[in-house]
Amino acid sequence: MIVNGEHYKTVWYDPDTNIVYMIDQTKLPFSFEIVELKNYRETAHAIKTMIVRGAGAIGAAAGYAMAQAFVENDEVAFVQKAKEVISGTRPTAVNLFYAVDKVFNAGRISVSEAVKASFEVAEEDEKNSKLIGEFGNEVIKKGDRILTHCNAGWLAFVDYGTALSPVYTAAEDGKNPFVFVDETRPRSQGARLTAWELFHAGIDHRIIADNAAAFYMNKGDIDMVIVGADRIAANGDVANKIGTLGRAIIASHFGIPFYVAAPSSTFDNDCVSGAAIPIEERSEDELLYHTGPTRDGIMTEIRLASPGSKGLNPAFDVTPASLITGIITEKGIFKPGELQEKLRTT
Ligand code: MRU
Numbered sequence: 001m002i003v004n005g006e007h008y009k010t011v012w013y014d015p016d017t018n019i020v021y022m023i024d025q026t027k028l029p030f031s032f033e034i035v036e037l038k039n040y041r042e043t044a045h046a047i048k049t050m051i052v053r054g055a056g057a058i059g060a061a062a063g064y065a066m067a068q069a070f071v072e073n074d075e076v077a078f079v080q081k082a083k084e085v086i087s088g089t090r091p092t093a094v095n096l097f098y099a100v101d102k103v104f105n106a107g108r109i110s111v112s113e114a115v116k117a118s119f120e121v122a123e124e125d126e127k128n129s130k131l132i133g134e135f136g137n138e139v140i141k142k143g144d145r146i147l148t149h150c151n152a153g154w155l156a157f158v159d160y161g162t163a164l165s166p167v168y169t170a171a172e173d174g175k176n177p178f179v180f181v182d183e184t185r186p187r188s189q190g191a192r193l194t195a196w197e198l199f200h201a202g203i204d205h206r207i208i209a210d211n212a213a214a215f216y217m218n219k220g221d222i223d224m225v226i227v228g229a230d231r232i233a234a235n236g237d238v239a240n241k242i243g244t245l246g247r248a249i250i251a252s253h254f255g256i257p258f259y260v261a262a263p264s265s266t267f268d269n270d271c272v273s274g275a276a277i278p279i280e281e282r283s284e285d286e287l288l289y290h291t292g293p294t295r296d297g298i299m300t301e302i303r304l305a306s307p308g309s310k311g312l313n314p315a316f317d318v319t320p321a322s323l324i325t326g327i328i329t330e331k332g333i334f335k336p337g338e339l340q341e342k343l344r345t346t
Pocket of ligand 1: 056
């Protein structure tokens with residue numbers, strides 16, 4: 001993705017210096033900064049604190065962190081401990097565990113195999129995101145108005161993204177898509193990250209309050225919904241950012257197509273249904289406080305809620321397969337119920 005005239009990926013790794021680089025997503029959209037992480041502990045901490053976030057991007061970062069550990073010290077006890085630390089950063093996106101396992105297993109052969117595997121994870125993510133864009137573009141018509149939730153754009157992956165990748169491809173195709181961007185409280189990934197991406201890509205969009213989606217669907221202003229996924233169970237149930245389930249229920253009520261875009265690394269055959277997907281509970285502070293610049297540009301944290309009240313902050317919810325029109329993957333668009341079979345045979 002081009003930022004300030006330069007091509008960037010969300011996360012990248014230099015094995016010669018053993019440094020992982022990433023765009024600091026906690027600073028966006030107010031400032032564009034790159035952080036350098038000198039060892040696996042720093043990279044794991046960056047995943048936990050959401051300097052990098054989004055299923056594919058944390059998968060790539062976790063794979064690089066595992067490679068950093070092997071480069072630092074390939075003794076069994078050291079890399080085993082590193083695997084536990086990296087795996088303990090965030091529980092819901094399965095891409096993280098896929099990446100850690102792949103790099104760890106490769107590292108059993110040699111350190112250079114671990115490094116090679118970490119690059120494969122990131123390259124696969126990028127390649128699959130691009131293909132998702134091409135398949136997703138097939139269901140977008142000229143002038144379509146698309147609602148998206150959270151950020152499943154290029155910031156959430158290594159490049160291109162999933163839910164936004166079809167939008168980018170459609171725009172390149174001259175279809176002029178318009179995007180309704182759910183604010184996505186509590187962390188506002190939609191208002192901050194998706195809006196920033198679309199603005200820089202020159203794609204027409206408006207940020208809407210999370211509560212406004214039903215209003216626009218009822219008016220007939222939304223042609224389809226496309227969201228990402230953090231984990232897809234064997235039966236096609238999808239875990240994604242909190243609020244996704246509500247969008248799916250409303251879309252179903254109004255007969256609006258509801259698509260999920262995700263690479264096959266997000267599919268978890270070991271989870272029989274969505275009920276088995278672990279849902280991350282995050283700090284109540286994300287709900288009760290928010291940070292941003294004053295009108296004078298000074299970064300400030302303010303309390304948004306009544307002093308003394310506590311909050312609850314589940315980070316994801318599960319949308320049942322029955323509400324999903326299709327899952328856009330790097331291998332094609334499939335019904336949730338046929339995904340397991342298609343990913344195995346295609
Ligand atoms: O908590 P986050 O920002 O890491 O959330 C993950 C997501 O980015 C979303 O759920 C997204 O829609 C899934 S695809 C990256």
